[in-house]
Amino acid sequence: MNILVVDDEDMIREGVAAFLREEGYHVILAKDGQEALEKFHEFPIHLMVLDLMLPKRSGFEVLKEINGNHDIPVIVLSALGDEETQMQVFDLYADDHVTKPFSLVLLVKRIQALLRRYYVVEDIWHYQDVTVDFTSYQARVKNEEVAIKPKELLVLKCLIQHKNQVLSREQILESISNDFADLPLDRVVDVYIRNLRKKLDLDCIVTVKNAGYKISL
Incomplete structure (x- = not known):
């Protein structure tokens, strides 16, 4: 399955990608909101891991565009863990909110749970x-x-x-x-x-x- 990881911090983006590849996922990377939308339209994306504070186009803008026309699971990463931010994220139909810093092990567990919920096709x-x-x-x-x-x-x-x-x-x-x-x-x-x-x-x-x-x- 294709997972799009969007974060402007190289260490976080590459770290999440490396961990997901070890779990057998195909990972596509983007460093800003505009590139994220381009990759989203270029590849069949099954799940997006999306940072909120991005250059060019914010994570909020990305959420508004993709979830107005598509139905894919999105996990939002953010240094902002306040209730208001989380409410905004869920109002834009994100499926989960993870506050930085976070555990890569738990992030993968959240990803696996969402993929099971969205994409398991009955035999x-x-x-x-x-x-x-x-x-x-x-x-x-x-x-x-x-x-x-x-x-x-x-x-x-x-x-x-x-x-x-x-x-x-x-x-x-x-x-x-x-x-x-x-x-x-x-x-x-x-x-x-x-x-x-x-x-x-x-x-x-x-x-x-x-x-x-x-x-x-």
């Missing part, structure tokens, strides 16, 4: 007349088995993990971790999406013009 997924088993890569519509490829279900799982969030074609491909060099990028993703809609009659998969796809749940 069996139901939507209207559709049932998908992600362990056996089988799907049924109105209790009739449907021939479907594992790659197509991986794309579906990716969209579910980022429900209500627009993903570009590049982000979808990166998430399912395959090499599609032999085929044009647009065609690969579009074919998978088209097959999912046709085979499973999924009206919840939405095309967002000039941006990509999202699943509305």
